[in-house]
Amino acid sequence: MDLSVKSAMAKGVFTATVTSNRRIRACYWTMDLEFAGAGAKAFAKFQPGQFVQVDVSGLGLPAEDRIPADLRDVSKRSILLRRPFSFAEVTAGREQTCAELLYCMLGPASMRLTTLGRGAALSFIGPLGRGFWVPPGKRLALLVVGGMGAPPIRCLAKLLRAEYPGVNVIAFVGAKTAASLPFEGQFDEMPEQIDSYIPAFAKFGIPSAVTTDDGSAGRRGFITERLAEWLDEQSAGSQDGTIIYACGPEPMLAATARLAADRNIDCQISMERRMACGIGVCQSCAVECRVEGSDETVYQLCCRDGPVFEARTVVFRTRAAIVEEIGLVKAIQEGQASPTGDEARILEALEHGEEDKS
Amino acid sequence: MRREYSKHWSMAKKTKVDIAVDFAGRRLANPVFTASGTCGYADELADFMDVNRLGGFITKSITLKPRRGNPTPRIVETDAGMLNAIGLANVGLDRFIEEKLPVIAKMSMPVFVNVAGELIGEYTAVVARLAREKALAGFELNISCPNVAKGGISFGRDPEQVREITSAVRAAAGDKILIVKLSPCVTDISVIARAAVEAGADALSLINTFTAMVIDTETRMPVLANRTGGLSGPAIKPIAVYLVNKVYNEVAKPAGIPLLGLGGIRTASDAIEFLLAGASAVAVGTASFLEPDCAARIIDGIRDYCLRHNVAKLSHLVGALTAPSSLANG
Ligand SMILES: Cc1cc2nc3c(=O)[nH]c(=O)nc-3n(C[C@H](O)[C@H](O)[C@H](O)COP(=O)(O)OP(=O)(O)OC[C@H]3O[C@@H](n4cnc5c(N)ncnc54)[C@H](O)[C@@H]3O)c2cc1C
Ligand SMILES: Cc1cc2nc3c(=O)[nH]c(=O)nc-3n(C[C@H](O)[C@H](O)[C@H](O)COP(=O)(O)O)c2cc1C
Ligand code: FES
Helix, strand or coil: CCCCCCCCCCCEEEEEEEEEEEEEECCEEEEEEEECHHHHHHHHCCCCCCEEEEECCCCCCCCHHHCCHHHHHHHCCCCCCCEEEECCEEEECCCCEEEEEEEECCCHHHHHHCCCCCCCEEEEEEEECECCCCCCCCCEEEEEEEHHHHHHHHHHHHHHHHHCCCCEEEEEEEECCHHHCCCCCCCCCCCCCCECCCHHHHCCCCCEEEEECCCCCCEECCHHHHHHHHHHHCCCCCCCCEEEEEECCHHHHHHHHHHHHHCCCEEEEECCCCCCCCCCCCCCCEEEEECCCCCCEEEEECCCCCEEEEHHHECCCCHHHHHHHHCHHHHHHCCCCCCCHHHHHHHHHHHCCCCCCC | CHHHHHHHHHHHHHCCCECCEEECCEEECCCEEECCCCCCCCCHHHHCCCHHHCCEEECCCECCCCECCCCCCCEEEECCEEEECCCCCECHHHHHHHHHHHHHCCCCCCEEEEECCCCHHHHHHHHHHHCCCCCCCEEEEECCCCCCCCCCHHHHCCHHHHHHHHHHHHHHCCCCEEEEECCCCCCCHHHHHHHHHHCCCCEEEECCCEEECCEECCCCEECCCCCCEEEECHHHHHHHHHHHHHHHHHHHHHHCCCEEEECCCCCHHHHHHHHHHCCCEEEECCHHHHCCCHHHHHHHHHHHHHHHCCCCEHHHHCCCCCCCCHHHHC
16 A cells, blocks of 8 residues: 555545443543444545544443543533544454544543443544655654554554565653553563563564653653654664654654654654544644745644644644643643743733733 | 434435525525535535535635634534634635635535625625626625634624625625625624615525633633634524524515524524524534534435425425414413
8 A cells, every 4th residue: 555645535424333342441441343334445445643533422421430530520511523533453354344443531522432332333434634654765663652642653553564564663652650551561560671562562563662751661751752862872874764653742742843853854743633523624623834945834734634744844832822722730740831931920820810912 | 313314214205395495586406505614615525415415505704815714722612512713714715716616616506605804895805806706606794703803793793884894795796696694792683684684785694603712720721722712503503593583573574685594503403493483594504513414414304394294385484483372371
């Protein structure tokens, strides 16, 4: 399959059947799906990094005692819009196409997904957007995962192993703690070296380096620091044959883009935006991108022009803007913001009742 | 709802019902449009439905120059609704003509270009340039966008400005149909409706979104980068039905002007409510995000309704609201 050519397969609304749905750990769940008929055909051509829009508006809530205390309030919200999700693995069979949805329970939609059992039907729009592609001449692919960025990268790992045997692949995986690694396996006793720790990558013969913010698995620190260190250990020389693929929180993507640019390495990243339509008609999901050869920027659409972008084209949002979207408290907890600088200024302004002039 | 459609599906197939309507002198195969800003510029929904089945199509707002729109987040979901603050992001007139018009020319239903701007001169420039295009049935004047600093809603709040912009655009529009789109964020919508009709509007569409705000209690900041956005979706439907009925009784019916009703429509019975309230046609907006073929389902559902209620001509339903019975009141 030539990934540089955009799939001509039309997108559509397809129903899949749930074949299993279970919790991995913490808030992470994995759901296996089966598409038949036209859906099987459409999703057989699914490119890693592409996504789907799932309709959970007809699903009920989990039992009250299964809703974590911190999600009680948001569980009251009704669902109007579909939600974007990637697939972590897609396998095309003769009659069916199977897909794995790896998801995190963090709001009213993802919480409803947890209620589905074997045999349930779920409506998807897809395949949507532009996925990862492999430019000619690549010999080394470095996969960078930040927390819930795992699904599209796992999907890509499978494709690289199946269709690009000449490309060496190493995964760099970061998370807050061992418990928040969205993979199956035992991670608390993990040493620091690069080895076959993460089964989801090991099964394709791909070794991984792991970092956690608190050192509870792998090395303590950020995964981008680990990647930079690894790159600097390699013999100097042309990086033409190397490519970095990344998915994770936007500050991590920004750091990855910076380290790739500094070393002149090709880099593709998968971006996230709030989406209403997912099919390029509502303009909700703008990503600011540089125009090559000028100082200008334009807004591209995450759902249509992305979600995968060349890292050097993306203008990342300021910390303040990211903090605004993901929530200041959550951001501080996740180490993406500290209550100093911009955030402290904003908090202080709010406390003193000042208008935000920006 | 889906189940209800399929139950009557076979019936609709067997009997032919005439659901064509007359809209400002144009015959529409059915009364269902897609709403501006929710279905693209032309045939973007073609992967999901036969767009030529639509009664009419309204483009995303077009401005004279391309517009970037607002920073993100541009949307947030609310209970039974959503806020958007897109900021009229669009490709601008030139690219619209170059890239989208040729596609529109191949579409068989009447197509209306939604026009927005900051100055009256921008509106007239866009309309004058497009008035000669055979592929277009007319224009929808967006004087009700809540998400831009200048123009937009500020035109739509002042009857004098509505009069001025409507007559200027009317003069530029040649023989094309001119629809003026009203904002619900006014003290008396009939005053604005009357001003538009007196200045030459052939039809009115209502409603655009309500200005609204969502606050993230963790950050104590507005969720949208624009602070405020326009509320759309099922949450606004009862208000939209009321306003359509009000404008129908107070302005449209006496003046003989058709209304295009919209706001929260997602089923055929929602659409019928608007027709009964006085709309000659309806448009589907936010609901298309959940079901991209929603408009097609509604067309089928309207046909089923006509069969079940022995409605020979759909126009018999327009404004056919009956008074509540004294029994129900007692
Ligand atoms: C292209 C794409 C692929 C994605 N793939 C996956 C995936 O494979 N697995 C997975 O668990 N999640 C994925 N997401 C994120 C997923 O869409 C959100 O977690 C989901 O919409 C949350 O819905 P909710 O109602 O449960 O929570 P909400 O209450 O809607 O959101 C909970 C939190 O998530 C944030 N959020 C909501 N929507 C988005 C969004 N579109 N992008 C970023 N943050 C958002 C909110 O700001 C809030 O802080 C993906 C998002 C995109 C854009
Ligand atoms: C994402 C989004 C973008 C919109 N863009 C426009 C626009 O460009 N011009 C316009 O006149 N109305 C625009 N609208 C308003 C809709 O056309 C419609 O009036 C409103 O959403 C109410 O209908 P609904 O509840 O069916 O969506 C937009 C609405 C949404 C949700
Ligand atoms: S989500 Fe609607 S344009 Fe991207």
